[in-house]
Amino acid sequence: MNFIKRLFSYKRKPREYNLPDGWTETKISEDNYITHIPQEQKDKWLIDKWDKDKLPEILLTHGFHLKQDGRAGTIYYVSNDQFCEIYYELSAVPQFDILIFFDSLKEWSQPKREMTEEENIKLKQELTNWLAKEKIKADL
Template identity: 30%
Template sequence: MLEYIPDHYKDQRQYIYAVDFFKRDEWALTLESLIELTIETDHYFSERFWEILADTAENMSMMNLSAYCRKQIVGNQQELKSNIPFGWTTEKVDEKHFKHHIVEKVKRQWTIDRHKKDNVESLLTKVDGIYLKMNGRTGTLYIIDKCRLTEVDVEIGVTSSLILFFEKTNYWMLPFRKILTVQEKQNIRTAISLWASDTNTAIQFDDYHV
């Protein structure tokens, strides 16, 4: 369970308590701290999260806590009108807007699945360059340099230009994960701009410097 709580909560007091109690085999206190985490943050946790806590509470004959956990599942359905995937949480910003927090474990699996779909391994055998793979209105710009690969998430904007979410591109992804130097990131940005010019592709970096 602790492995499927998003990093957003790692500095929260109750999460830290839960980890400490877990290491000391204090199962009941671990369970109570996880419940307190949801109360402290006032965020929505997944139905699977609550099911696991409810089952755990029942196994320890903590029936009041089990009932509380199952009540949260009903509350999610009534208030959100949708299910929250395991490893996600939902934060209510206002009556119409919600923010999602997703555990890195889930994001890594998304990346693995996307790499398989885009046949990324074969890209590493190609000449250095930039390769665009689209899936509907979103996609990925893969940059190959000296048998290394990094990537930029892209999205088709309202003006049909490609919006590049470049700010979060901070690592070489393959053949192993390594942080990009400031110079490497600037070189990649320049290479993308040249690629866009050569291919007549309208682009917009997410920091709005074209």
């Protein structure tokens, strides 16, 4: 339990500065806080990320598109009028080039809807084939 508590909170001195507008902080114990970020801010971060990755250009071509940002990145999958985002990190072991967080993929990014189990299985197979074709060693 202590590990989980440390994972979702961290110890620090009481705040001596202001949070950005709209952000709030809840004190959950003597020296543990949880910071709440408004959904509007999270949406802005997502739109900024899409702009940086040049998403409008990506949406014109069906298939997979890999966009790296430092040690992490996104594999966009475009199919007809929808797309999803698959997150990955660079691997620290020689067996793999990237580590893909495929199990966290549960929905399409646009239009926003839950992915069916059949779609998920088909996408995983297509991703595996694409990675092999691109000679990218990945751990799904």
